[in-house]
Amino acid sequence: MARTNERFIEAHNKMIAVCKRMEIGDELPSENAMASTLGVSRTVVRSILERFKDQALISINARQKLLMRRPTKDDLLETRATLLGIEELESQFLEWVLRMDVPAGEVLNVAQLSQHFSVAPHTLQEFLSSLSRFGIVERRARGGWVLHGFTLDYAIELSDFRNLLELNAVKQLIALPEDHDIWNQLEVLEQEHLDLLQSIETAYHDFSKLDEKFHMAINSIVNNRFVAEFQKVISLVFHYHFQWNKADEKLRNTAAIGEHLEYIRALRSRDLAAATQAAQNHLSTSKRTLVNSLKTNGHTD
Amino acid sequence: MARTNERFIEAHNKMIAVCKRMEIGDELPSENAMASTLGVSRTVVRSILERFKDQALISINARQKLLMRRPTKDDLLETRATLLGIEELESQFLEWVLRMDVPAGEVLNVAQLSQHFSVAPHTLQEFLSSLSRFGIVERRARGGWVLHGFTLDYAIELSDFRNLLELNAVKQLIALPEDHDIWNQLEVLEQEHLDLLQSIETAYHDFSKLDEKFHMAINSIVNNRFVAEFQKVISLVFHYHFQWNKADEKLRNTAAIGEHLEYIRALRSRDLAAATQAAQNHLSTSKRTLVNSLKTNGHTD
DNA sequence: ACGCGGTCTTTAATAATAATAAACAAATTG
DNA sequence: CAATTTGTTTATTATTATTAAAGACCGCGT
DSSP states (O other): OOSOOHHHHHHHHHHHHHHHTSOTTOBOOOHHHHHHHHTSOHHHHHHHHHHHHHTTSEEEETTEEEEOSOOOGGGSOOOOOOOOOHHHHHHHHHHHHHTTSSOTTOEEOHHHHHHHTTSOHHHHHHHHHHHGGGTSEEEOTTSOEEEOOSOHHHHHHHHHHHHHHHHHHHHHHHTSOTTSHHHHHHHHHHHHHHHHHHTHHHHGGGHHHHHHHHHHHHHHTSOOHHHHHHHHHHHHHHHHHHHHOOTTHHHHHHHHHHHHHHHHHHHHTTOHHHHHHHHHHHHHHHHHHHHHHHHHTTOOO | OOSOOHHHHHHHHHHHHHHHTSOTTOBOOOHHHHHHHHTSOHHHHHHHHHHHHHTTSEEEETTEEEEOSOOOGGGSOOOOOOOOOHHHHHHHHHHHHHTTSSOTTOEEOHHHHHHHTTSOHHHHHHHHHHHGGGTSEEEOTTSOEEEOOSOHHHHHHHHHHHHHHHHHHHHHHHTSOTTSHHHHHHHHHHHHHHHHHHTHHHHGGGHHHHHHHHHHHHHHTSOOHHHHHHHHHHHHHHHHHHHHOOTTHHHHHHHHHHHHHHHHHHHHTTOHHHHHHHHHHHHHHHHHHHHHHHHHTTOOO
């Protein structure tokens, strides 16, 4: 009737497993020892011991906890289907929104959705609240949520914002000293791009991951929590869209690899103007791809 | 035991007021009509009518609802102290954090805090979740929240991010056509700055508001929801800090007005280099003031 | 003295529930 | 018979009550 006893069940079954490796008549460790072994509080351990006693698995007198019989399969507790946490929810929900299984402007139903994602309604509510900072959903006056969704406007504004952040990153990157780790990373990335280009005929959809890795690397050098937070969302959105937009995928990716290589070369030359130009060029292509994909999928509202 | 019947009570008392203006024997309007007049659902209206009948205020037969007696003060329902909504909470909470009534790294207690701010625990939880996007608080593994608070690092990163956003705004602003409203706004703002400078001896703490208005105006021309969202937080932080840092307030504000005027002049001249320079100059001062104020207040962790 | 376990307090997550909204159906009236 | 009103039912949200877990405190025994 309240929170799940998932923790208890898990610890309980782990303890059963421990007992299986013991001999009958052996003494169980102290409550504190068990608690730290199982990674739970003593309260949970005590509940487990109580159940063990009820099941006649152990006998307790004073501080002696003796194993009375071998545990069987029946002693194990069933673990109910575990609910997702808020982290797992994030990617699932965004995928759902970005896939546009729902039209924009739709009123969301917390109870229903929480079932769909198998999370507690409360978890979903909280998650929506945090998403509202990014304008994907909005709280309605008297309860309920409206999904603004991933509209064309949204895509354009997101792309522009990405532009702003990444050009700033480029500017800072250029000025980094020779011994900064980013230069190694770029070298590795360049090689990975060249490798992918070799096997582009078959492995072309591996580009989505590489693209994400590349942009993450560039933006990671900006030591700013706000930039980092946005980078997460941005990369998620672009990543998912790359995955779905299957039109001309091989062609697009091949072209993008070319742009990336140019971009890397410009960065390594430490030429700000060239690097900015290359970045701008690639980001524009990216934006165009994103917008086109939205338009062809009919999400023009 | 569930949600508050605030809505019911409010509508009920409004209806009493309506009845007071009626004569005994008059007929009450239809449920639908009342519902739309009061702005509530028919369910609420029906609850009200039921209570009216219990109180012998009206008689109901078929569709005739007749007023039987004049309502008295005793018929009014007491409204319990209303809880705050999530919007009111935002400014209160930020003020509390920024004032640094709590040390950074503190573990927050939802139940306790919700009392302090007189909101439902649930509301606070949701709010914290949304704040976590800005890195002010962070969710801990198994429940609970850590307040990262407004540290020196945070201030620096926020200032840098502000810099990035505002310089971008400046760049876009310069390129706006002559008939854009922003040019009028700047002219008005310039005059307001000059006026304040006249009465600076006494009215120097009015600058905080003017500063906020000024920066808001500049950033408003960027049509981007992400920029707007951040602008809200940024302006809140700087605004509050201006209010508390009383050291040299008059001197600081006078100097800042000077910088603003220069900034406005540069913008109006449409000279990008000059405008960027002026903006940069003012933003640096702002950052320095913020950082200094944190240091002198001993929040150097 | 020090670890151990009994007891109690605090806290956050969930289940239950009251309040509301809204849809549908039946009925009455002009 | 069309339009409006009311009765009924269902869906959904916001809040309270309850419970699981964590951990503090303290006396006791070795």
